[in-house]
Amino acid sequence: MTTPEQRSTDPASIEMLKHAAEQGLEVIWDRYDAMQPQCGFGSLGICCRNCSMGPCRIDPFGNGPSEGICGANADVIAARNLARMIACGSSAHSDHARDVAHTLLIAASGEGDYVVKDHAKLQKLAAEWGIETEGVEPNDLARQVGEAALAQFGQQDGELRFVSRAPELTQKRWRDAGVVPRGIDREIVSLLHSTHIGGDSSYKSIIASGIRAALADGWGGSMIATELQDILFRTPAWLRSRSNLGVIDPKSVNIVVHGHEPILSDMIVAASQDPELIALAKSKGAGGITLSGICCTANEILMRHGVPVAGNFLHQELAVSTGAVEAMVVDIQCVMPALAKLTERFHTKFISTSKKAHFPYAEHVEFEEADALNIAKKIVRMAIENFPNRDASRVTVPQFSSPLVAGFSAEN
Ligand code: SF4
Structure with missing residues (x-):
């Protein structure tokens, strides 16, 4: 069992870890200690549960199976597992943005307790997205921006709007590698599909699809959430x-x-x-x-x-x-x-x-x-x-x- 001083360098945490132990309270560090040793197959990413023929696991020492029942090797299984973690993370951050876009639409409707607090940022984003701002009533502009943001989730082709914010050389590298995200939901769904049993069995292609879904979050969902939250709740200042x-x-x-x-x-x-x-x-x-x-x-x-x-x-x-x-x-x-x-x-x-x-x-x-x-x-x-x-x-x-x-x- 690790000591409070081994668990944290933060004096407040050390004090509370001692207090929790005295009170018989279980905290995350206790559960982590109890979980040791953690599963080696899981840690290496070479256990697969993608279909009901499994679970399958690859022997990392070469003494047991080198392929799952379907023939997937360690590279494919590890790449699929990583890719599915990316899909889940990307969905979580981006679904947050979806809710913020809905909240912006509620604010734009003039009903409820939310209002647009940063009109300058609303104007700036609308102009960046090619939405006419001249003479447009603020709630109407907020509605148009909210709808344009939501459309980024279901977009099927082309490129996400915020990709154009990246440095030109970076954009070129993304395009050359074929990893520019088309739509947020599209990349996540496509990644889950291609990493299912019998799908993509090239680890390079799987990782490329994972990068596309990650970019769909970073330059899609996460960036939309940041921008719309600033519009709704105001842009932070120090x-x-x-x-x-x-x-x-x-x-x-x-x-x-x-x-x-x-x-x-x-x-x-x-x-x-x-x-x-x-x-x-x-x-x-x-x-x-x-x-x-x-x-x-x-x-x-x-x-x-x-x-x-x-x-x-x-x-x-x-x-x-x-x-x-x-x-x-x-x-x-x-x-x-x-x-x-x-x-x-x-x-x-x-x-x-x-x-x-x-x-x-x-x-x-x-x-x-x-x-x-x-x-x-x-x-x-x-x-x-x-x-x-x-x-x-x-x-x-x-x-x-x-x-x-x-x-x-x-x-x-
Ligand atoms: S997809 Fe292949 S490796 Fe994965 S559980 Fe099914 S049979 Fe096993």
Whole structure:
């Protein structure tokens, strides 16, 4: 079993790892130790489960099978496994962008709580995409940009719009290699198809298709998400904040938002500043409401609102282990299923919000973009009502946090 000092160099994490061990709480490092030794075939990528004749595995020492039942060798199996990981990652990041594009269309409809906050960026992107901006009403322009963004997912031929942003020599190399993405969904589906049993059996061709799907995310989904989030929530500009578990305030109602997307968390920032809800928190004996973030969601509200960061992916269980978190609010991506079991050991409410990510034992408050602020307020109220259930004798918050400067963007 590794020691807290072997597990992390971060003093806050070391303190919390010792505390978790004393309390008998299981965290990710314990599960990692228990998983040793990890499967060698899996680590080398030479186990295949692509069809029901398998699973098949290649003997890396040359003493056993060198091909799967269908005849796929180690190069093909490893390339297919990598390619399918690319397809999954590309789908996740890009599906995030799809939701942001839908949110932009809701904002453009003039209904709901979202509005375009960065009109200059909207104009700039519209002009880049060849959409007429002169005399066009802002919501109409937002609608056209939102629809053009969504069309990038189902585009069947040609090149994704943002490919033209790459340096010319890079574009030429991509074209020469045949890896310029045509459409976001198209490249992901095509990659899954070609790596199925009986499909592409050239590892070079499989890797090229993987690169095309990766570029469909990097120069498609991820870039669309970044651009449209700036339009909706405004382009970040530099600001100061703090980071590490010490940002959790033992005197406050603590809400930790965790996951990937800013669509809900941006509204939770607004709800946590609502005077009525702050008064409600004080009526429960708290000093106020402290919002902090974990993982990518943290970064989204850090760079636009200066909301402090409680930690990264590895800190999610340590934050709950402080015993001072009234609600861990998650959307999707990087949310460990283990949070369900851990939050059961505390008063912490584990609140899931995404249609795409349900967790056994979590309280599910499904997020609907059309009713965003009301749902965000409901979640903040749930956290406040939970404050009196906190057991003060179990609260341990490490007194470590560091100042930081964030909010850098291509524009600022
Ligand atoms: S695709 Fe081939 S290597 Fe993979 S499980 Fe099926 S038979 Fe085995």
